[in-house]
Amino acid sequence: MFDSHVHSNFSPDSKASMKEVLDKSIEKGLQSICFTDHYDLDYDGKNNDLTFDIQAYFKKIDSLRDQYQDRIEVRAGIELGLQPHLGQRYYTLFKDLPFDFILASVHSVDREDFFQGNFFDTRNQQQAYEDYFTELKQSITTYDHFQALGHTDVIKRYGGYAKPLPYTFYREILREILRLLIEKGKGIELNTSGLRYGLEAFHPSTEILRDYFELGGEILTLGSDSHQSTGTGAYFPEALKLLKSLGFTSYSSFKNQQPIFHRID
Ligand SMILES: [Zn+2]
Numbered sequence: 003m004f005d006s007h008v009h010s011n012f013s014p015d016s017k018a019s020m021k022e023v024l025d026k027s028i029e030k031g032l033q034s035i036c037f038t039d040h041y042d043l044d045y046d047g048k049n050n051d052l053t054f055d056i057q058a059y060f061k062k063i064d065s066l067r068d069q070y071q072d073r074i075e076v077r078a079g080i081e082l083g084l085q086p087h088l089g090q091r092y093y094t095l096f097k098d099l100p101f102d103f104i105l106a107s108v109h110s111v112d113r114e115d116f117f118q119g120n121f122f123d124t125r126n127q128q129q130a131y132e133d134y135f136t137e138l139k140q141s142i143t144t145y146d147h148f149q150a151l152g153h154t155d156v157i158k159r160y161g162g163y164a165k166p167l168p169y170t171f172y173r174e175i176l177r178e179i180l181r182l183l184i185e186k187g188k189g190i191e192l193n194t195s196g197l198r199y200g201l202e203a204f205h206p207s208t209e210i211l212r213d214y215f216e217l218g219g220e221i222l223t224l225g226s227d228s229h230q231s232t233g234t235g236a237y238f239p240e241a242l243k244l245l246k247s248l249g250f251t252s253y254s255s256f257k258n259q260q261p262i263f264h265r266i267d
C-alpha cells in the first residue's frame with residue numbers, strides 16, 4: 003500500500019525521524035511512503051511561517067531513497083498550507099523543485115489558524131464552516147500547482163463543538179469544490195486521521211466521497227497524516243473497503259507529480 007501523507011521531524015509538530023518512519027512502515031508491509039511535511043506561510047497573521055529547509059529535505063530523502071531502495075519506495079512530497087494570497091509565493095518557491103507530490107491543505111482562513119488561533123472566537127459554527135469552504139474554493143480557483151486537496155472537511159475536527167454540522171449545510175459549496183477539482187484534473191485524499199482524532203469518520207466523510215464518485219472523481223490518494231513513526235498506513239484496510247463499497251476500483255499515488263493508479267482488490 004502507498005501512504006501519500008506522512009510527516010517527519012521536518013514538521014514542527016512531529017518528532018519522528020524519517021528513518022524511524024521508514025523502518026516501522028517496512029514492518030507494516032507498506033510499499034511506498036511519501037513524506038509531506040508542513041509548509042505554511044503566514045498562517046497566523048503575526049508574520050510567522052511554518053517552514054523547513056527544502057535543500058536539507060531533498061538531501062535527506064535522496065540519501066534514504068538510496069539506502070532503502072530494496073525495501074520501500076521513498077517519495078518527496080510537501081503539504082502546503084494554502085490561502086488565497088499565498089498562491090504566487092508558493093508557485094515561485096516550488097515550480098522548479100522535483101517534488102513527487104504537492105498536497106494542498108487549508109489550515110488557516112484569513113491568517114487565523116484553526117489549531118491555536120482565534121478563528122473560532124469570532125464565528126459561530128455555521129459561519130466557521132462557511133468561511134472555511136468559501137476560502138478553500140477561492141484558493142483552488144486561483145492556485146494550480148498541486149495534485150490533491152488535503153483533508154477536505156477538516157474544519158469538523160476543530161472548534162470544540164459537540165457535533166459537526168450535518169452535510170446538508172455545506173453540500174452545495176462542497177460539490178462546487180469537487181467539480182472544480184475534477185475539471186482541473188486534481189484529486190482529493192482520503193485521510194484516515196479522522197478516526198485518530200476521535201471523529202467517527204475519515205476526512206472527507208463517506209457522503210462526500212459518494213458525491214465525488216458520482217461527479218466522476220477518479221483521483222483519490224490515501225494518507226494516514228501520521229505524525230509518529232508508528233502511524234503510517236493506519237486504517238488503510240478499512241479505507242479501501244469503504245472505497246470499494248462506494249464503487250471506486252482504484253486509488254492513486256503520485257510520482258513526479260503524475261498519478262499512478264493502484265487497483266483495489
Ligand atoms: Zn493538514
Ligand SMILES: [Zn+2]
Binds near residue numbers: 009081
Ligand atoms: Zn498533514
